Amino acid sequence: MKMNLDKIKEIYGESAIIEIKNNIDDVVQNINTCISLHFRDVYDILENNPYIFLQPSDLFEEKIKSLIQKLGVEYIEKLEEDMTLWGEME
């Protein structure tokens, strides 16, 4: 699976790609955080919500742990059923 930058560019514009490149360290770390939390298609999450991945990695980690706590043990299922829940990470 590869990250579809073209999709991000299409939906959010060139500025989003520039932001990703400028914050690539955090983006990569946040992707790794999601992988470690066993999400199945992290790139899909990123393509749908690129701006949340731009956050500093420590803040991202804090927020995602808070979200997971809120959703409970079936957090993966719930988030896959309703991607709008990722909006709470904003």
Added chain:
Amino acid sequence: MIEVTKLNSLLEQYNLHFTRQRKKELEEKTTYEEMKEVLQFLIEELNISPSNIEKCPSILYWNVEAIKDNYSFLASHQIYNYNVETCLHILSTPPRQLQETYEYVEQNMGLKALNKNTSILRVDKRRIQEIEKKYAPYLSTEALLAAATSEKDIFEIGNILLVCASYHIPVTASVFKQDAQELEKIIRICQENQIEITGSTFHKKSSEILEMKRICEKYDTRIVSSMFGCSLDNLRLILESCQKMGIDPIGGIFRLNPEQLEDLLSICEEQGLMDHLTPFNSSPEEMRRIIEVCNEYHVKVADSMFHKNAKEVEKIIIYCLKSGVPKEKITGSFFKKSQEELEAIFQMCDKYSLKKEGTVFYRTAEEIEQLALICQEKGIPIETSMFRKTPAEVLKIIETCQMKRIPAAGGVFNSTPKEIEKMVTLLKRNGIPFTPIIFQRSYEEAREIVSICNYYKIPITGNIFSRSVHEVEEIISICQKHNIKITGSFFQKCPEELEEIFSYCEANHKPISASMLSRKIEELGEIQEICEEYQVESAETMYKRKPNEVEEILLICREKNLKVSGSLFRKPPKETLDIINMCEKLGISPIGEVFKRTPEEIEKIYQIFTQLLQEKPMNNCFGKKPEEVEKIITLCLQNRIPVTGSIFRKSAEELQENIEFVRNRFGEEYLLPLVLVCDKEHLNKVMPYLSGKGCLKVLKNSASILRLTLEEIVERESYIHEINQPFIINNQINPIFGLSRKKFEEKKKEMLEKYARNR
């Protein structure tokens, strides 16, 4: 006649030392009074050094009046004092003969020839004329004067010329140092032993050259021309010193005596110049003087300084400092030029605002001006890499870059127009965006690297071209060995360093991250130890900082009772502390994007939020400068748009454009954050589509459908039709549009399987 005791006392008075035989000659050939008069004139009046008189003792039994006459004649006729001092036998020439010779040589050969061959002044004019008459077509001016000075008779001179002609040896002044027979022997020995024949070869007899050969064989070195100016004993001692010190016996080293060489080597060792042995152009005394000058002005010693004398070096240093060059920037390149050349170059640098350092000294002042004018005409900034090339070459390179539509900057000036064209074609053919780093490699190397990357399916980034082909292969092999996916950042490191880092990460169960690559392996270990000491988990951003900085920041966290997070390591400790203090003052969390701003900017943003929104700033907004934040908030307030975190991901300009677009096209009711962060073109595709479906109004409740491309929306719409569901359910977008890609694929698959079963 001089009585022995009187002679000895006179010699002692003037610090002169002669052999017994010389003293015997002096006893017989002159009187005490005559000798004293001569010594008074030479040493007390003319300041001739006793060592020069020792080389020419016959002057001491010459008539003092004749010596005085000769000296005044020469002093009034532009013969430099230095030359007279080392050629004292000239002063003991009969004055009339000296004057006639002077006039003849000056008229027929020039003053330069006279000063170069001052000894000619003791030769009778008639001898010069005789040689000239017979052999002028075969002799240069210098060779003719050397032949005349040599005291060889006219026939011997002819024999020497025959030997030179037979062996195709150029007739230089030095061939007249030997007689014809000896000359021939020397030439044969050199030819048989592959010894290069230069002017200095004939300073030695054939037997001496054979001895030199034996000595050189013993020290496993070859004969070089500068050895011929060295005595055999000194040659032996110098070669032994070189062998002991492990240095190549080259060049000017043989101009020194062994003591001077030891002295010089110890100076070179002290100053760390052993790898740059051009100091052998200087005597040890001159070297010491130059080093003293450098120490006085706190300028680093450079080996190019030793091509000049200490006075010249000092002049240049003073000039550089007066011209505003900092002392630490005064490097070797300054001393490759004369002061006049430097002045001209400095003027150009001032005229065109160029730094007076580095490659600018590769060019003359005229060339620098030409380059500056070319750049002005072409509208490109002048770059230091341009100075490696002539103006004509630079112009061709610029024109090639313009034709190929690549920036004429940086490493491109290390290349040639042909190479540039080939590189650009290589990149285009392989779909690689242009990167100037590619010019660190030759075309062949770059082509091979591209081929390797294509074979291993490695995305090609600029970093890759900072490594050689061999290094790229090694890095790939290392990544494969450690089962790590190759990314461009790994090519920042050389293979050995990368292997060390990977092994370290494996041993310490750490995932490899890009920030680690900016540290040395020892530093990674140190940071790990510091984390253990402070009982914290290491964070990726820690590796952006040096170990001492990491420790300082951890101390700050401890003092401030802060949780250690990666953002704290974005900046150096002092700046981090200032930011934390500001956050404390304002009552906001020192976390996340706040570390992208300075304390002053944080305070401004805080004030903007409290004034305009009466609330504390959200963390996202610190990704923008205060002026931008203010513009964004103002826009939101003016257009009644809720201020959310994602709004700050757009610039004020983009936001303004989107607001106007959405308002004009779809109406104010759609000025929502989730709409406005999308690209205009995307909105222009999707919103009309939704409008056509009568579903646009639903965006006001759930704009999340905009996260999908139009193609994805159509695909999902097709699915919901298959399962007989409407687009809108309970005034909300159908939840199918909210599924993840994987979930949607699974549902589609389920549906297809169900259909297959029902058939």
